[in-house]
Amino acid sequence: MNKTxxxxxxxxxxxxxxxxxxxxxxxxxxxxxxxxSKAKNxxxxxxxxxxxxxxxxxxxxxxxxxxxxxxxxxxxxxxIYTQILFAYDRVKQLAPKxxxxxxxxxxxxxLDGDMNTxxxxxxxxxxEIILATxxxxxxxxxxxxxxxxxxxxxxxxFDRLYTELAYKPQLELLAYLRAKGFKTFIVTGGGSAFIRPxxxxxxxxxxxxxVGSSVVTELQYIDGKPTLVRMPKINFINxxxxxxxxxxxxxxxxxxxxxxxxxxxxxxxxxxxxxxxxRLGLIVHHTDxxxxxxxxxxxxxxxxxxxxxxxxxxxxIIVDMKRDWKKIFADK
Amino acid sequence: MNKTxxxxxxxxxxxxxxxxxxxxxxxxxxxxxxxxSKAKNxxxxxxxxxxxxxxxxxxxxxxxxxxxxxxxxxxxxxxIYTQILFAYDRVKQLAPKxxxxxxxxxxxxxLDGDMNTxxxxxxxxxxEIILATxxxxxxxxxxxxxxxxxxxxxxxxFDRLYTELAYKPQLELLAYLRAKGFKTFIVTGGGSAFIRPxxxxxxxxxxxxxVGSSVVTELQYIDGKPTLVRMPKINFINxxxxxxxxxxxxxxxxxxxxxxxxxxxxxxxxxxxxxxxxRLGLIVHHTDxxxxxxxxxxxxxxxxxxxxxxxxxxxxIIVDMKRDWKKIFADK
Numbered sequence: 020m021n022k023t024x025x026x027x028x029x030x031x032x033x034x035x036x037x038x039x040x041x042x043x044x045x046x047x048x049x050x051x052x053x054x055x056s057k058a059k060n061x062x063x064x065x066x067x068x069x070x071x072x073x074x075x076x077x078x079x080x081x082x083x084x085x086x087x088x089x090x091x092x093x094x095x096x097x098x099i100y101t102q103i104l105f106a107y108d109r110v111k112q113l114a115p116k117x118x119x120x121x122x123x124x125x126x127x128x129x130l131d132g133d134m135n136t137x138x139x140x141x142x143x144x145x146x147e148i149i150l151a152t153x154x155x156x157x158x159x160x161x162x163x164x165x166x167x168x169x170x171x172x173x174x175x176x177f178d179r180l181y182t183e184l185a186y187k188p189q190l191e192l193l194a195y196l197r198a199k200g201f202k203t204f205i206v207t208g209g210g211s212a213f214i215r216p217x218x219x220x221x222x223x224x225x226x227x228x229x230v231g232s233s234v235v236t237e238l239q240y241i242d243g244k245p246t247l248v249r250m251p252k253i254n255f256i257n258x259x260x261x262x263x264x265x266x267x268x269x270x271x272x273x274x275x276x277x278x279x280x281x282x283x284x285x286x287x288x289x290x291x292x293x294x295x296x297x298r299l300g301l302i303v304h305h306t307d308x309x310x311x312x313x314x315x316x317x318x319x320x321x322x323x324x325x326x327x328x329x330x331x332x333x334x335x336i337i338v339d340m341k342r343d344w345k346k347i348f349a350d351k
Numbered sequence: 352m353n354k355t356x357x358x359x360x361x362x363x364x365x366x367x368x369x370x371x372x373x374x375x376x377x378x379x380x381x382x383x384x385x386x387x388s389k390a391k392n393x394x395x396x397x398x399x400x401x402x403x404x405x406x407x408x409x410x411x412x413x414x415x416x417x418x419x420x421x422x423x424x425x426x427x428x429x430x431i432y433t434q435i436l437f438a439y440d441r442v443k444q445l446a447p448k449x450x451x452x453x454x455x456x457x458x459x460x461x462l463d464g465d466m467n468t469x470x471x472x473x474x475x476x477x478x479e480i481i482l483a484t485x486x487x488x489x490x491x492x493x494x495x496x497x498x499x500x501x502x503x504x505x506x507x508x509f510d511r512l513y514t515e516l517a518y519k520p521q522l523e524l525l526a527y528l529r530a531k532g533f534k535t536f537i538v539t540g541g542g543s544a545f546i547r548p549x550x551x552x553x554x555x556x557x558x559x560x561x562v563g564s565s566v567v568t569e570l571q572y573i574d575g576k577p578t579l580v581r582m583p584k585i586n587f588i589n590x591x592x593x594x595x596x597x598x599x600x601x602x603x604x605x606x607x608x609x610x611x612x613x614x615x616x617x618x619x620x621x622x623x624x625x626x627x628x629x630r631l632g633l634i635v636h637h638t639d640x641x642x643x644x645x646x647x648x649x650x651x652x653x654x655x656x657x658x659x660x661x662x663x664x665x666x667x668i669i670v671d672m673k674r675d676w677k678k679i680f681a682d683k
Contacts, residue, residue, distance in 0.1 A: 269601060
């Protein structure tokens, strides 16, 4: 035996030990799709601090409320919000029953495929389309329509169902927070009724932990049966300054962690950070044109401009998608 | 040894066996404050049926939603709703800051102790008093005021805090349902912000599982700090036909069990019972003038009239307080 062969068993032993160690370390990492980074450390440090019994930052489990924006924070929102695509598809589907749409903008343009004219109608036009397609049916019917659409319609770039475009690092984060005693909520500018059918299966978040926008709903007796009918009128817009209000009306407590991705989330994050004790505010920055999209200040979808400026001075954590996420989806 | 002494060991053995059996039977009864009755059997049968895997009435845990009215269903509401007493006390407390109330009805009458005139002002007057005393402060301030009041103000008849007047049989029922995988909600005509500070400790129901009435709330920046301010304007009345609507907007699913005590709960129970599969609707009937109160059709508080007529034909279970509840409170 020369020195090399003598050393071999020790080398193998060390290699095995190192392998076992790294496997264990990996098994112990609750956020494997997050690259080691300031963002990941901030999350783990925060969670450790607020869950450490006797620690100065300890928060009782019942106060561990975490709120997440939906579009662009938990799933893909680009190049157009999923709910708007649903509304557009519904217009095409319902058109035979609405001959008046052939003469009325922006419906006419949409049916003609003239998206420039639809675009010119702006948010007012979009809202008309949303109201027309999200009302006039019962609670159950709307839920069924949404479920069918989301189970069959694919995102063009990715050729995947929208529910398959939930961000893997965020699914890990939601599960990690819940394992640490947090209650996780979705606080979305979109309609709560639009995503409630899929949040439990996709995110492990039950329908009652979705706080969103809504249309006025009425109790009517149809064939003597008490029935909830969705009306063509906005009840509440759970966006921007509406987010802290929606949180108060629905959850009744101030979150200790809030995660958004656009200027629409500024107030939610500010309200969260303004509470006493340790808090964490985070923002997804879409920087990955290859694996997802890159957009921020000048984008009409998920505009991230003022929030980007505010983040630094206020200690909000910017999560850079390209740099901080090892995987964005299950496979890339 | 004569026959008697011979028989003694066997007698003791039987006695012990019977004692052990009865202890076990008691330990196995999840509803010890409920007398054996049709009401108790209905509950236990229903819960067994919907939780029996493979059974025809099986309901998945995530769909086991149970909604409870609050005043008169979970705690004492007589002779006047607790929240109204709070509002009256607040008027007296705030009067020095509101000299205009000395000249304005029904505030003047209330400050003069002239309850007849207050009564004549009716619901409109009560609503004015509620709005005046429930707005003009932040979310945190209101929560603190309510908490202090509920921690110090006693019910005159019982000389107890209102939270001590939660019904023991109902606390057992809530715990039993949760042990069987149900999620329990309070669906109240009162303000959700009024009871949220006490529901977790009193009922094991966290603030976000309280669905109630609300005032419009605004996000304002006070000294640069994002602050929620309660406004003197009704946002939503979660009563009567509003209850199914509130349930839809907040919980997003139809309950399978609903428990009320007055005509204000008719729509909630009807909506619950109109769903597919097995359902349970229940009503507390206040029949115990000795231990609590006896009132129904002609009462202005918790009027139980039409619901009493509807119950029989629709299979709703009437819980007769005097007959069905062994204990109403912890000690009687």
